[in-house]
Amino acid sequence: MSRLELPDAETQCAELADLIRPRLHPDSVLVGIHSGGVWVAQRLRELLGLSSEIGLIDVSFYRDDYGEKGLHARVRPSSIPFDVEGRPLILVDDVLYTGRTTRAAINALFDYGRPARIQLAVLADRGRRELPVCADFCPWRVELEPSLELILSAGDDDRLQWTVAQDA
Amino acid sequence: MHNPQLNANGELTHLLSIEGLPREVIVHILDTASSFLKVSAREVKKVPLLRGKSVFNLFFENSTRTRTTFEIAAKRLSADVINLDVTRSSTAKGETLLDTVDNLVAMHADMFVVRHAASGAPHLIADHLRRLQRSDVHVVNAGDGRHAHPTQGLLDMYTIRHYKRDFSQLVVAIVGDILHSRVARSDIHALTTLGVAEVRAVGPQTLLPACVESMGVRVFNDLRLGLRDCDVVIMLRLQNERMSGTLLPSAREYFRCYGLTPAMLELAKPEAIVMHPGPMNRGVEIDSDVADGPQAVILPQVTYGIAVRMAVMSIIAGN
Numbered sequence: 093m094s095r096l097e098l099p100d101a102e103t104q105c106a107e108l109a110d111l112i113r114p115r116l117h118p119d120s121v122l123v124g125i126h127s128g129g130v131w132v133a134q135r136l137r138e139l140l141g142l143s144s145e146i147g148l149i150d151v152s153f154y155r156d157d158y159g160e161k162g163l164h165a166r167v168r169p170s171s172i173p174f175d176v177e178g179r180p181l182i183l184v185d186d187v188l189y190t191g192r193t194t195r196a197a198i199n200a201l202f203d204y205g206r207p208a209r210i211q212l213a214v215l216a217d218r219g220r221r222e223l224p225v226c227a228d229f230c231p232w233r234v235e236l237e238p239s240l241e242l243i244l245s246a247g248d249d250d251r252l253q254w255t256v257a258q259d260a
Numbered sequence: 261m262h263n264p265q266l267n268a269n270g271e272l273t274h275l276l277s278i279e280g281l282p283r284e285v286i287v288h289i290l291d292t293a294s295s296f297l298k299v300s301a302r303e304v305k306k307v308p309l310l311r312g313k314s315v316f317n318l319f320f321e322n323s324t325r326t327r328t329t330f331e332i333a334a335k336r337l338s339a340d341v342i343n344l345d346v347t348r349s350s351t352a353k354g355e356t357l358l359d360t361v362d363n364l365v366a367m368h369a370d371m372f373v374v375r376h377a378a379s380g381a382p383h384l385i386a387d388h389l390r391r392l393q394r395s396d397v398h399v400v401n402a403g404d405g406r407h408a409h410p411t412q413g414l415l416d417m418y419t420i421r422h423y424k425r426d427f428s429q430l431v432v433a434i435v436g437d438i439l440h441s442r443v444a445r446s447d448i449h450a451l452t453t454l455g456v457a458e459v460r461a462v463g464p465q466t467l468l469p470a471c472v473e474s475m476g477v478r479v480f481n482d483l484r485l486g487l488r489d490c491d492v493v494i495m496l497r498l499q500n501e502r503m504s505g506t507l508l509p510s511a512r513e514y515f516r517c518y519g520l521t522p523a524m525l526e527l528a529k530p531e532a533i534v535m536h537p538g539p540m541n542r543g544v545e546i547d548s549d550v551a552d553g554p555q556a557v558i559l560p561q562v563t564y565g566i567a568v569r570m571a572v573m574s575i576i577a578g579n
Contacts, residue, residue, distance in 0.1 A: 150295065153307035153574075162271070162578025163309070165288070169295045203304040 099232060101244060101252035104215050105132060107231035109139035112213060115228075116140060117180045119208075123147035125197050126168050128186030128244040131252055132215055136184060147172040147181075151196035176205035182229075186244040188214040191225030216254075218242055264386050267395060271579040274386045274399040275572050277408040278449040286453060290418050292571035293564070300336065300566060309574050310339035313370040317343045318360070319402070320351065320376040325538060326402050326412075329562070330373045333569035339371075357381060358388050365389075371398045371577060379405030398576045400569075406442055411572060412537050413446030415565040417454060419557055420492055422564065423533050427451070433460040433486050433528075434477075436496030436518060436545050437467045439507075443537045444496060445475075452476045462486030463518060466507040483518050490528040495520055495536045498545045511544050521547040525555065533557045 121144045124133030133146045148171045152164035183197055198210060213229040218236050236242060241257045263280055267273040272285055299307055315334040319327050327343065334341045350360050361372065374382040382401035389397050403409040424430055432451055438444040438461050451459045452475070461468055461477040473479055480486030487493065498514060508514055520534065534546075534556045542548045550556060 153295070153299070153309050158309055158578055163292065163574050167292050167295045169298045171298070199308070203306070204302060 096234075096236075096256060098254040098256065101215060101254050102135070104231050105135040105252065106139060108132070108213055108215060108229055109136050111229040111231060112136065112182065113140060115211075120180045120182055121145075121147060121174055122182050122184055122213075123149055123172070123197075123201065125183065125185045125193060126150040128215075129184045131244065131246055132186055132213075133184040135252070136182075136213070145173045147174065149197055149200055151193055151200055154196035154200045156192055156196065170200065172201075172204050176201060176207050179205075179207050181207045181210045182213050183210055184213045186215050187242050188212070188217045188225070188227050188230070189220060191221045191223035194225045195223055215244065216242060264383060264390070267579055269579075272576050273395065273579045274382075274401075275410050275576060276383050276386060276399065276401045278410045278413045278446045278453070279408070281410075281449075281453065283453050283455075286414065286417065286450060289414055289568065289571050289575060290421060292575060293414075293418055293567040296336075296567040296570040296574075297564065299570070300563070306336050306338055308338045310334065310337040310370075310577055313339045313577060314368060315339045315341050315371045315373060315573070316364050316369045317341065317402075318346055318364075318372050318374045318376075319344070320346050320357075320374075320381070321403070322347075323375055323403065326375065327373075329565050330400070330402060330411075330569055333566050333573060334371075334373075336566070337570055337574055339573075357384065361385050361388060365392070365394060365397060369397060371400065371573065373400045373402050374404070375402040376404050379407035381405075400572060400576065403442055406440055407445065409442040409446050409537075411565070411569050412443045413450045414572065415561060415568040416443075416447050416494065416535060416537070417450045418564045418568050419535060419561050420533075422560070423557060424491060427454045427456045430456045430491045431458045431460070431489060432456055432492040432494065433462050433480075433490045434494045434496065435462040435483065435486065435520065437498050438463050438472065438496065439467045439469050440499055441496050444494075447494060448475050448477055460486050460490070464508070464514075483520075483524060484527055487524060487527040490532050493520065493525070493528055493532055493534045495534065495540075495546050497537065497539060498541055500541070511541075515544055519543070519545060519547060520550050522549050522553065525550055525553075531555075535561055538562070 122133040124130035130148050137146050150168045150170050152167040211228040214227045216232045217227055217230045218234050239259050241259045243255050247253055265274045265276050317327055331341045381404050382399050386399045401410055434444050459477045461472050462480045536558045
């Protein structure tokens with residue numbers, strides 16, 4: 093594996109907030125996808141000074157690989173503490189890859205109501221899409237071999253950081 | 261040892277009994293259920309997990325409530341549910357249980373929810389499917405004879421965890437007709453697996469199974485002693501059909517000795533919860549003032565039961 097310089101994820105959160113800010117609607121709310129997307133959404137909420145609570149969504153019940161892989165080992169409760177109907181939503185994830193998680197999240201959100209629009213904000217876009225999905229806001233585009241996994245984690249000091257691991 | 265509920269990877273593929281289930285599997289089911297509880301509170305109460313799957317309710321014994329909650333759970337997972345009135349159709353014409361199963365497998369059944377008066381019937385079906393190498397077809401035990409009612413046991417654990425959080429310090433009393441109760445058996449196995457401090461079996465000697473102590477419970481024939489300092493009281497239905505025999509003098513006498521009245525409940529801890537698997541016999545095992553009182557969590561049990569059944573079905577159908 094060629095050594096890859098991994099950028100600082102906290103700095104990227106600030107860059108992502110800068111991308112969103114000029115196009116932020118006053119009614120916009122953030123929805124983070126468990127678990128990396130939730131951390132990023134929490135950073136964005138602070139950086140953008142949003143008063144409304146963020147939504148949390150776990151896409152396990154909407155995944156398209158349930159038939160092959162079964163139910164995800166750790167499903168966390170989704171929580172959408174606002175009325176989705178007519179709301180502009182910003183869906184937040186850490187990594188955009190095949191686009192299948194985004195598809196599942198959009199389906200899940202529509203079971204809460206009909207939002208005015210959904211935009212997609214991600215920290216990293218690693219290409220190789222399998223669905224027609226693209227991010228509205230993204231500070232980092234990176235090419236990675238499919239055998240590698242790009243992982244966002246929260247350290248002991250709560251700082252977000254990237255690691256790359258060989259896929260199991 | 262081969263565990264008929266687990267596949268080669270140690271994952272849950274049928275739910276036949278709580279006995280022998282690893283603690284992590286029980287906790288995983290409860291954790292998953294808490295996510296499904298949120299789904300049932302939404303305006304769209306459905307998720308697409310089991311879309312296109314066929315769930316067959318095979319009830320060889322009557323039970324409107326359990327059958328309905330399984331049906332609701334399956335429908336909220338987007339499965340197609342087929343209710344078979346087996347007692348009045350094929351079985352009445354002499355078809356064997358496994359022939360019925362083979363026919364339904366030929367109709368592309370993906371899951372059987374089985375209630376049967378004979379202990380071990382769901383196990384027999386699971387074993388049969390294994391011999392047929394149909395690991396894609398799953399079985400849920402919805403109550404077999406006096407053996408087990410695992411989803412009731414799991415929803416009881418969900419309810420206890422919801423109100424009490426930690427199992428390790430709890431004293432739980434199971435009161436009533438333990439002899440005939442598959443719910444009691446499932447609860448006892450679940451509680452001991454989850455590591456509660458003490459499980460008590462409370463009832464007249466004639467309604468306690470022989471050697472019930474060997475299941476790790478303390479036996480009380482006196483309700484007053486059995487309730488003292490309890491955190492959780494699980495009342496069992498006194499099965500009216502048992503009243504005609506020699507096990508009990510009368511329903512009124514039973515209520516006097518073992519009925520849960522407000523005065524009796526005062527012997528338990530002040531924050532104790534009262535559970536009942538339903539259907540209740542008011543004035544036989546439980547007083548209306550308790551059943552409708554602030555400590556009763558009997559209706560939340562029903563709500564949690566649907567989430568727990570959704571969790572069980574979605575976990576086993578995926579393994």
